[in-house]
Amino acid sequence: MQMRMAGLLAATVLAMASGCTKQERGGGTGEHPKPSPITADTPPQVSAVLSAVTLADD
């Protein structure tokens, strides 16, 4: 009976430990959002440079 209890306890501790490890791993890799893929009709990002300005007298 004691051996069975000890075995059960060991299995529980092992399960908790492995669960903890899984959680650490999962937290590091599983929750990053995937970058959205560039499809054929994805609009481009546009950069703008103000190259010239003319101001009227009045």
Place this chain on the structure above:
Amino acid sequence: MQARSCTQSSLQLTLTGANGGKTGRADVKLLKVELIDTATGKSLGQLTPRNPRLWADAAGAYQVWDQLIANGQQAKVMFDLSAPDWSPIGGRWNAAGKVFRLQATISAGGAESTATREVSIEAPEVMVDPMIET
């Protein structure tokens, strides 16, 4: 008497589209154009953009522009602007010799950005009669 020349206020932008799809197009809007006195940081108000045009190398001239940019395209575009209101600084004469900053807010593909350029204002041309006794 010589006729006074009329200058149209305008701005030119160089736009570059990148990181998009092959057939993707970004809709470009010039949302706001503001003139700022660099000495005081105060705004002289907004200039209204109109008449968007795209420089066409083949024609060697500006042509009507649909305000769309493709991926990999570099577009030289031009907008006419309403005339600045110089009254906050006491008129056009007081602007001579000063530096102003034109700030353009652009929306492209849903993302907003700002482009700025400083402008020096020269003294207006004045015709003065020579002091010669006749």
